[in-house]
Amino acid sequence: GQNIDQPTEMTATEGAIVQINCTYQTSGFNGLFWYQQHAGEAPTFLSYNVLDGLEEKGRFSSFLSRSKGYSYLLLKELQMKDSASYLCAVRAVNAGGTSYGKLTFGQGTILTVHP
Amino acid sequence: NAGVTQTPKFRVLKTGQSMTLLCAQDMNHEYMYWYRQDPGMGLRLIHYSVGEGTTAKGEVPDGYNVSRLKKQNFLLGLESAAPSQTSVYFCASSQTGGGGTNEKLFFGSGTQLSVL
Numbered sequence: 260g261q262n263i264d265q266p267t268e269m270t271a272t273e274g275a276i277v278q279i280n281c282t283y284q285t286s287g288f289n290g291l292f293w294y295q296q297h298a299g300e301a302p303t304f305l306s307y308n309v310l311d312g313l314e315e316k317g318r319f320s321s322f323l324s325r326s327k328g329y330s331y332l333l334l335k336e337l338q339m340k341d342s343a344s345y346l347c348a349v350r351a352v353n354a355g356g357t358s359y360g361k362l363t364f365g366q367g368t369i370l371t372v373h374p
Numbered sequence: 375n376a377g378v379t380q381t382p383k384f385r386v387l388k389t390g391q392s393m394t395l396l397c398a399q400d401m402n403h404e405y406m407y408w409y410r411q412d413p414g415m416g417l418r419l420i421h422y423s424v425g426e427g428t429t430a431k432g433e434v435p436d437g438y439n440v441s442r443l444k445k446q447n448f449l450l451g452l453e454s455a456a457p458s459q460t461s462v463y464f465c466a467s468s469q470t471g472g473g474g475t476n477e478k479l480f481f482g483s484g485t486q487l488s489v490l
Binding site: 263289290292294300301302303304307309346348350352362364365366367 | 414415416417418419464473474475477478479480481482483484
């Protein structure tokens with residue numbers, strides 16, 4: 260099975276930088292996704308990592324260390340609209356097959372940005 | 375662009391009633407999914423489909439059935455609703471299922487279902 264851990268809640272100040280961590284335990288790791296979900300809305304895709312290192316996309320960056328089972332999402336120059344839940348999702352494959360996108364999601368980290 | 379459309383947005387059922395949630399996508403995606411989201415538990419996969427005419431069980435399939443008669447539609451049925459099925463249901467689709475960014479999920483706006 261898979262186990263994914265994220266902090267439940269975080270708070271930060273507008274204009275600051277925040278790092279949301281995600282640790283996972285899984286066999287057959289084959290990629291990690293981050294999604295953003297505003298309250299009452301659908302999740303939307305933010306980033307994907309499958310190799311170790313940092314992927315940068317504007318104000319958002321995502322890092323992966325496969326050996327440590329660890330990822331983080333870095334949000335820079337925080338804005339009020341960044342207040343949302345951030346979901347970490349791990350993809351795993353079985354030997355000889357694929358997971359067909361059967362991701363395992365963490366419970367999400369609710370980020371609140373204050374003025 | 376419509377993307378993924380779910381209906382209805384809200385529904386209240388009595389225990390034992392049945393209903394069908396409708397999902398349609400206009401992106402020509404092969405893969406479609408039904409998830410449920412409960413507080414503190416994250417999104418959990420109910421059923422999924424890798425193409426027209428195919429369906430498969432996910433993590434929490436009991437009490438649900440699905441059908442994918444047309445590529446663009448994926449229906450989720452509850453034959454006899456139970457209070458434990460009170461949840462927010464999301465339909466999603468992806469271009470492929472082979473990994474990579476093409477497997478990123480596009481979600482519908484969700485259905486809030488309450489079973490009394």
